[in-house]
Amino acid sequence: MNEFVEQFLVESRELVAQAIDDLMALEERPDDRERLDGAFRAFHTLKGAAGIVEFAAMARMLHAAEDILASLRSSEEPIAPSVLDECLASLDLTSHWLDAMQTNGEAPSTAEGEADAMIARLTGSQDGDERDQAALPENEVWLKPLRAAAGEHFSGICTALRYVPSPDAFFQGHDPLKVVAALPRLVAVDLALTDAAGALDSMNAFNCGLEIRALMEAPAAEVCTAIDGAPGKTEIIELTSPATSLSEGDSPSKAMSLVEAQLLVLQNTGLEGLAGRIAAAGRTAANALLYLGRAEAAADLEKATARAQAERKAAPLIAAIERTLGDVAQPERPKSDGTVQPVAPRALRVDMGRVDALVKLTGELIVVKNAVGHVSKLLQANLDPAAAATLREQHALFDRLAAELQGAVLRIRVLPLRSVFRRFPRLVRETAVGVGKTVRLVTEGDGTEADATIVDALFEPLLHVLRNAVDHGIERPEQRASAGKPAMGTLVLRARREADTIRIELEDDGGGIDLDRVRAVGRARGVATQEAMTAMTDAEAINLVFAPGFSTAAAVTGLSGRGVGMDSVKTAIERLGGTVTLESRPGTGTTVGLILPFSLMMTRVMTVEVAGQAFGLPLDGVVETSIVARDQIAPIGAGRAFVLRDRTVPVIDLADTLGIARDVSGQGQAKIVVVQAAGQIGGLEVDRLGERMDVMLTPINGLLGGMRGVAGTTLLGDGRVLIVLNVEEIFT
Amino acid sequence: MTVVLHDAKTIRLIGACPADDGEALLQHLLANPAAEIDWRGCESAHAAVIQVLLVSKRPLRGPPAGQFLHRFIGPALARNGSQV
Numbered sequence: 001m002n003e004f005v006e007q008f009l010v011e012s013r014e015l016v017a018q019a020i021d022d023l024m025a026l027e028e029r030p031d032d033r034e035r036l037d038g039a040f041r042a043f044h045t046l047k048g049a050a051g052i053v054e055f056a057a058m059a060r061m062l063h064a065a066e067d068i069l070a071s072l073r074s075s076e077e078p079i080a081p082s083v084l085d086e087c088l089a090s091l092d093l094t095s096h097w098l099d100a101m102q103t104n105g106e107a108p109s110t111a112e113g114e115a116d117a118m119i120a121r122l123t124g125s126q127d128g129d130e131r132d133q134a135a136l137p138e139n140e141v142w143l144k145p146l147r148a149a150a151g152e153h154f155s156g157i158c159t160a161l162r163y164v165p166s167p168d169a170f171f172q173g174h175d176p177l178k179v180v181a182a183l184p185r186l187v188a189v190d191l192a193l194t195d196a197a198g199a200l201d202s203m204n205a206f207n208c209g210l211e212i213r214a215l216m217e218a219p220a221a222e223v224c225t226a227i228d229g230a231p232g233k234t235e236i237i238e239l240t241s242p243a244t245s246l247s248e249g250d251s252p253s254k255a256m257s258l259v260e261a262q263l264l265v266l267q268n269t270g271l272e273g274l275a276g277r278i279a280a281a282g283r284t285a286a287n288a289l290l291y292l293g294r295a296e297a298a299a300d301l302e303k304a305t306a307r308a309q310a311e312r313k314a315a316p317l318i319a320a321i322e323r324t325l326g327d328v329a330q331p332e333r334p335k336s337d338g339t340v341q342p343v344a345p346r347a348l349r350v351d352m353g354r355v356d357a358l359v360k361l362t363g364e365l366i367v368v369k370n371a372v373g374h375v376s377k378l379l380q381a382n383l384d385p386a387a388a389a390t391l392r393e394q395h396a397l398f399d400r401l402a403a404e405l406q407g408a409v410l411r412i413r414v415l416p417l418r419s420v421f422r423r424f425p426r427l428v429r430e431t432a433v434g435v436g437k438t439v440r441l442v443t444e445g446d447g448t449e450a451d452a453t454i455v456d457a458l459f460e461p462l463l464h465v466l467r468n469a470v471d472h473g474i475e476r477p478e479q480r481a482s483a484g485k486p487a488m489g490t491l492v493l494r495a496r497r498e499a500d501t502i503r504i505e506l507e508d509d510g511g512g513i514d515l516d517r518v519r520a521v522g523r524a525r526g527v528a529t530q531e532a533m534t535a536m537t538d539a540e541a542i543n544l545v546f547a548p549g550f551s552t553a554a555a556v557t558g559l560s561g562r563g564v565g566m567d568s569v570k571t572a573i574e575r576l577g578g579t580v581t582l583e584s585r586p587g588t589g590t591t592v593g594l595i596l597p598f599s600l601m602m603t604r605v606m607t608v609e610v611a612g613q614a615f616g617l618p619l620d621g622v623v624e625t626s627i628v629a630r631d632q633i634a635p636i637g638a639g640r641a642f643v644l645r646d647r648t649v650p651v652i653d654l655a656d657t658l659g660i661a662r663d664v665s666g667q668g669q670a671k672i673v674v675v676q677a678a679g680q681i682g683g684l685e686v687d688r689l690g691e692r693m694d695v696m697l698t699p700i701n702g703l704l705g706g707m708r709g710v711a712g713t714t715l716l717g718d719g720r721v722l723i724v725l726n727v728e729e730i731f732t
Numbered sequence: 733m734t735v736v737l738h739d740a741k742t743i744r745l746i747g748a749c750p751a752d753d754g755e756a757l758l759q760h761l762l763a764n765p766a767a768e769i770d771w772r773g774c775e776s777a778h779a780a781v782i783q784v785l786l787v788s789k790r791p792l793r794g795p796p797a798g799q800f801l802h803r804f805i806g807p808a809l810a811r812n813g814s815q816v
Binding site for chain 2: 145149165169170173175176177178181186188189190191192193199200201203205206208209210212
């Protein structure tokens with residue numbers, strides 16, 4: 001994919017997320033002007049980006065949405081939720097297009113039609129008269145008097161200019177007012193003094209301290225051209241009806257950076273298809289210049305593109321692009337307002353691959369640290385006490401710093417769950433409307449953080465669980481009324497950190513799970529045999545809903561009940577190293593619990609030894625360790641078991657399971673690690689209990705990737721490979 | 733001469749006032765604190781001149797001869813406190 005399109009995708013996604021954020025906040029506090037401005041800016045910038053990559057449908061639709069936001073900004077009326085819903089829907093559609101673009105590298109062919117439909121929805125969501133009243137944005141301090149000065153003398157496309165000539169403009173022989181007088185279709189001019197002017201008795205008449213504001217009935221591009229070359233600072237805002245505004249340093253600098261990016265595309269000799277790259281880069285750069293209103297430069301660039309194509313060399317185009325960049329670098333055309341200090345970005349966009357490389361390197365460092373620890377232990381006996389103490393001390397320091405480094409590196413990948421949760425209130429509402437219910441979603445603990453991979457991967461399964469709850473969990477309004485519940489159902493989505501895991505719960509106040517129906521359906525679908533079904537406890541029967549191909553919905557709705565219900569959730573969560581629990585309280589509701597690791601990179605393990613070989617057991621599955629006399633372990637059926645605090649615990653000999661031969665006849669006692677797997681307790685017999693350690697788990701790939709019972713590997717301090725076992729798979 | 737001290741009470745701007753007139757006007761204004769400005773004969777004025785008008789906030793007798801001054805600069809000065 002073109003580097004330029006990639007950039008577009010990354011930025012657009014961020015803007016979509018930001019706009020969603022602002023719109024959702026507006027939904028809660030409709031009078032929050034800052035959020036409205038934020039959403040408006042995001043839409044505006046998105047539209048600009050779409051224009052630059054020639055994604056006309058997207059630009060068209062976003063323009064319609066932007067119009068609506070602009071009219072909301074100028075109106076004092078409260079914001080109708082329906083309007084926000086349609087704006088959010090337009091963002092959903094945008095996301096959908098971006099996804100398609102990510103996959104195919106180009107805009108989807110269906111976009112035009114979809115855009116038309118969306119624009120119709122957008123305009124339909126708004127009252128006609130509201131649009132007519134739309135006017136200039138009120139928030140810019142300098143625009144207000146200018147607008148007042150213009151009175152009613154303008155309509156249609158309008159551009160506002162704020163021009164602060166440089167203080168030495170008079171010395172240089174410039175007349176800033178002459179420039180302003182020559183501006184196209186001038187409507188109003190306003191004057192102000194900068195601090196440089198001073199009082200009459202102390203003023204220097206040769207120093208320019210003017211600030212000139214002008215309103216023109218002309219597009220921004222034309223104004224740009226007219227003011228080109230004037231010394232000083234300019235800010236140009238195009239005010240279409242309804243008003244739009246370019247926030248300073250916004251799209252113009254972005255457009256220029258796009259022009260600059262084309263240089264990289266051309267200069268990179270490692271890429272193939274030079275002719276294609278010349279054409280694409282030339283077109284992109286020319287479009288960006290046109291967007292900035294620099295038609296002449298764009299025409300130059302097009303000529304250079306043609307020459308480059310004819311010569312089959314990138315050089316002419318590179319030279320032309322550098323010329324346009326050079327023009328901009330001069331102080332004549334700065335776009336930003338000099339009084340505003342540039343704000344350093346608080347966040348830096350870093351490729352995930354680089355972060356992962358850092359994580360991996362840190363992991364290697366930890367391995368080396370463990371190795372150094374091992375060596376230092378071996379040396380302790382041979383060194384003189386002072387040297388030994390220093391070595392120990394330094395190793396302790398190394399240990400601490402390495403742990404801190406690891407913590408800091410892992411925190412880079414951490415995201416709050418909010419980024420997923422914030423999408424749900426609207427989706428729940430839409431889902432509920434679709435099935436004729438009213439449901440509200442309450443989220444708690446959305447500031448809880450987890451690894452970015454986990455947060456991203458949570459959306460699908462959580463959405464499924466939420467839809468299930470709305471569709472199956474919450475009863476119909478009339479049923480709720482007869483059960484004495486409020487007509488509106490409540491879903492509570494809460495998240496919290498529990499030690500090294502994240503616990504996410506979705507609680508509904510619906511009717512709970514109908515166990516008889518679950519059993520009946522389980523039988524009908526052949527999920528379990530009749531005997532197994534009869535032997536099941538209620539708790540076990542509930543877990544039938546996780547079985548593949550199980551679905552209890554009497555009717556297959558558009559939302560869920562397509563037979564790919566909870567089992568897909570379970571699979572997705574387990575793939576992330578998590579577990580799913582289900583708890584039902586008949587008549588009062590259901591709680592689905594998702595327990596996920598905090599970080600995918602770090603695992604706490606306990607080492608055990610079997611027949612001289614070390615293995616790791618993930619610590620979160622270990623309940624306790626126990627030493628049991630061998631005669632206490634009784635054979636039961638094909639297996640063995642012992643009694644632990646009045647509870648029968650099945651025992652598996654780890655050596656047997658792993659196919660390692662060993663002799664235990666001499667030992668009177670067995671060392672058992674009691675573990676929890678699939679909601680059951682089990683014992684693993686081992687030879688020796690080792691230590692606990694934090695490891696960076698490397699999953700097994702390739703030929704051994706499908707091996708059951710193994711979660712991954714890591715390196716021990718002495719260089720041995722530690723195989724970390726998947727306890728769940730060993731027991732099932 | 734495009735900036736003329738008519739009497740102690742009136743400073744006239746005449747024709748097209750260049751940048752240097754800014755300083756001349758300033759001197760006149762400082763020397764005659766009660767003087768008002770008559771710009772009825774002014775066709776155009778350099779920004780340096782307008783800047784002095786803007787800072788002085790002195791009464792202006794108009795309208796000026798030039799269209800741009802009449803339509804845009806006069807109202808702008810009025811909004812900034814000059815008596816036009």
